[in-house]
Amino acid sequence: MEVPAGVEGTVLALLHKEGDDVPVLEPIAVIGEPGERWQKGSEAGQASTAEETPAAHAAATSVFSSADGAEKHASPRARQAMARLNVDIDSIARGSGPEGRILEHDVIAASLEAVSPRAAEAKATLSAAEAAAPKVAAPEVGAPEDETPAAGAAPLASDLEALGPFTDTPIKSIRKIIAERMMQSLQSSAQVTFNTSAPAERLLALRTRLKNSDPALGLSSVTVGDLVGFAAIRVLAKYPRINAHVLDTTIRSYAHIHLGLAVDTPRGLMVPVVRYADTLSLRRFSEESKRLTKGCLEGTITPDELSGATFTVTNLGSFGIESFTPILNSPETGILGVDAIVPRPTAESVMAHAAVPSFEMRIGFSLTVDHRVVDGADAARFLKDLSDFIANIDIAVLV
Numbered sequence: 001m002e003v004p005a006g007v008e009g010t011v012l013a014l015l016h017k018e019g020d021d022v023p024v025l026e027p028i029a030v031i032g033e034p035g036e037r038w039q040k041g042s043e044a045g046q047a048s049t050a051e052e053t054p055a056a057h058a059a060a061t062s063v064f065s066s067a068d069g070a071e072k073h074a075s076p077r078a079r080q081a082m083a084r085l086n087v088d089i090d091s092i093a094r095g096s097g098p099e100g101r102i103l104e105h106d107v108i109a110a111s112l113e114a115v116s117p118r119a120a121e122a123k124a125t126l127s128a129a130e131a132a133a134p135k136v137a138a139p140e141v142g143a144p145e146d147e148t149p150a151a152g153a154a155p156l157a158s159d160l161e162a163l164g165p166f167t168d169t170p171i172k173s174i175r176k177i178i179a180e181r182m183m184q185s186l187q188s189s190a191q192v193t194f195n196t197s198a199p200a201e202r203l204l205a206l207r208t209r210l211k212n213s214d215p216a217l218g219l220s221s222v223t224v225g226d227l228v229g230f231a232a233i234r235v236l237a238k239y240p241r242i243n244a245h246v247l248d249t250t251i252r253s254y255a256h257i258h259l260g261l262a263v264d265t266p267r268g269l270m271v272p273v274v275r276y277a278d279t280l281s282l283r284r285f286s287e288e289s290k291r292l293t294k295g296c297l298e299g300t301i302t303p304d305e306l307s308g309a310t311f312t313v314t315n316l317g318s319f320g321i322e323s324f325t326p327i328l329n330s331p332e333t334g335i336l337g338v339d340a341i342v343p344r345p346t347a348e349s350v351m352a353h354a355a356v357p358s359f360e361m362r363i364g365f366s367l368t369v370d371h372r373v374v375d376g377a378d379a380a381r382f383l384k385d386l387s388d389f390i391a392n393i394d395i396a397v398l399v
Contacts, residue, residue, distance in 0.1 A: 002299055002300060005029075005031060007031055009031040009032055009033060009034075010031065010032060010033065010034045010035075010036070011029055011030070011031055012029075012030040012031065012032045012036060012037070012038040013029065013030040013038050014028070014029050015027055015028055015029060015030070015108075015112065016028050019172065019173060020172075021172050021173060021176070025084050025085065026085065026111065027085075027108050027111075030105075030108075038105070072089055072092075072095075072100075072102060073095070073097075073099070073100070073101040073102065074089070074095070074101065074102040074103075075097065075101060075102065075103055075104065077103070077104040078095070078102045078103050078104045078106065078107050080104075081104045081107035081108060081111075082107050085107060085108070085111040086111075087107050087110050087111050089102070091110050092106055092107070092110050173267070173268075174267045174268035174269075174270075175267075175268045178268050178269055181329075181330070182327055184330060185327055185328050185329070185330040186327065188330060189246070189328055189330065189370045189372065190370060190371040190372045191327065191328055191368050191369070191370060191371070192368065192369060192371045192376070192379075193325045193326070193337075193366055193367065193368040194366070194367045194368075194369075194376070194379045194380060194383055195323050195364065195365065195366050195367075196364070196365055196383045196384075196387060197339075197344070197362040197363060197364045197365065197387070198362060198363055198365065198386070198387035198388075198390040198391055199360060199361070199362055199387075199390070199391045200341045200361045200362055200363040200390065201360060201361055202390075202391065202392065202393055202394045203224065203227060203228075203341075203363065203390055203393050204224070204341070204361060205394065206227065206393055206394045206397075207222070207223070207224050207227060210222045217283075218283045218287070219282070219283055219286075221286065221290070222282060222283070222286045223286070224317075224341070225289075225315050225317075225338065226282070226285065226286040226289060227282075227393060227397075228313070228315070228338050228363070228390070229259060229261070229277075229285065229289065229313050230282050230285050230286075230397065231386060231389045231390055231393060231396070231397075232259070232311075232313055232336055232386060233257050233259060233277050233278055233285070234278075234389060234396070235382060235385045235386045235389055236257055236278075236311055236382075237257065237278060238382075238385065239378060239381075239382050240253035240254075241253060241333060241373055241374050241378065242311065242333055242334035242369060242374055242378070242379075242382055243257055243310050243311050243333075243334070244310065244332075244333045244373070245310065245331040245332060245333070246330075246331050246333060246370060246372065246373055247331060251333075251373050254310045256276050256277075256278055256279070256310075257276075257277045257278040257310060257311060258273050258274065258275050258276065258277065258308050258309050258310045258311075259273065259274045259277040259309065259310075259311060259312070259313060260272070260273050260274075260309030260310075260311065260312035260313070260329060260332075261273075261274065261289055261292065261293065261312070261313055261314075262312060262313070262314035262315070263292075263293050263296040263297070265296050265297055266297075267299075270296040270301065270306060271306065271309060271312060271329060272292035272293070272295065272296055272301055272305050272306055273292075273305060273306065273307065273308050273309045274288050274289060274292065275308070282397060292305060309329060309332060310332060311332060311334050311335070311336070312326075312329045312332060312334075312335040312336070313335070313336045313338060314326050314335060314336070314337050314338070315337075315338040316337065316338070316339065316340075317338050317339050317340040317341060317363070317364075318340075319340070320340045321339055321340055322339050322340050322342060322364055323339055323364055323366055324337055324339070324366055325337075325366065325368060326366060326367075326368045327368065328368055328369075328370060332370075333369060333370040333373055333374055334367065334368065334369045334370070334374065334379075334382075335367075335368050336365060336366070336367050336386075337365065337366035337367070337368070338363070338364075338365065339363065339364030339365060339366060340363075340364065341361055341362065341363045342361070342362065342364075343359040343360070343361055343362075344359060344360065344361075344362045345357040345358070345359055346358045346359065346360050363390065365383055365386060365387070367379055367382065367383055
């Protein structure tokens with residue numbers, strides 16, 4: 001997502017590469033005046049700013065006592081940076097300002113260089129472990145079987161080369177967060193999925209009527225997904241335990257429905273939230289859903305818009321998926337998967353063993369719930385009520 005710099009100026013240095021994982025509050029760039037020079041961790045080439053002038057030094061300098069009792073002077077911006085970046089004054093031997101005064105860029109440099117000793121120590125430990133590990137020689141051609149490497153030994157370079165070209169992609173950024181949260185969700189809840197389907201004839205007919213309606217009504221862009229989401233909201237109001245969070249030993253049921261919508265983006269799965277969805281009309285719900293989806297795709301979505309869902313809907317119907325197992329968005333207790341609309345034989349023709357069975361269009365649903373707090377019967381009732389709503393949606397949306 002885009003983050004405003006907060007100040008105007010010229011980018012003097014980029015402290016991280018695109019795609020890097022950067023801890024919160026750690027600087028990512030240095031901004032200054034055009035032509036100003038900045039060099040990390042060096043007195044040479046440092047920009048001359050008002051902070052570094054003797055007058056500023058006299059008026060705005062704080063005195064710190066280091067561990068050895070020596071006094072150190074730091075500017076106000078340096079003090080703020082130390083607090084923000086958790087930098088100890090003792091880690092900076094001498095500042096680059098007048099008379100050794102510690103400036104903001106000294107603190108930034110100390111923060112960036114603090115990682116180096118830990119990395120060097122880890123590398124040395126790894127090298128020592130590798131040196132002490134027993135070496136396994138590759139078997140010679142024609143060697144007897146008992147001379148081959150033991151099971152679990154690293155594959156030979158020649159074996160890896162035989163697999164052909166490959167690409168290594170680090171698991172990071174949004175994908176890393178998704179992986180961590182999915183694993184946490186599966187490990188911290190008892191998830192079970194229930195599947196059903198509903199007649200979709202009236203759903204498709206209503207979608208066609210809305211698409212062809214007067215644009216002035218604002219309903220011509222309403223999709224099948226909007227209609228299903230709207231139906232889920234209406235039905236969910238009857239099931240407070242499915243519109244809830246599990247907080248340790250507490251079930252927190254919400255009076256309003258804040259609907260999460262799973263959105264597929266080039267950077268990974270995002271779940272923006274339609275706030276107070278139960279208070280919105282079909283038109284407003286459709287408009288808000290599209291606004292949030294657009295924000296996810298364009299990278300303008302805000303963190304607040306990606307949190308606080310009480311129930312989530314994820315739609316794979318456009319991909320032709322007829323059934324799947326959605327994973328809960330912890331701490332939510334329910335998530336609804338929307339499946340494809342496909343023709344299925346009618347119950348009447350199956351019971352009558354018709355030679356040429358009749359078909360009807362049906363839409364599938366996959367509901368995953370946390371079985372610790374939601375009983376199977378309640379999940380089944382929810383799906384039945386949702387199916388009935390969809391089967392009569394042209395009338396149900398009017399109620």
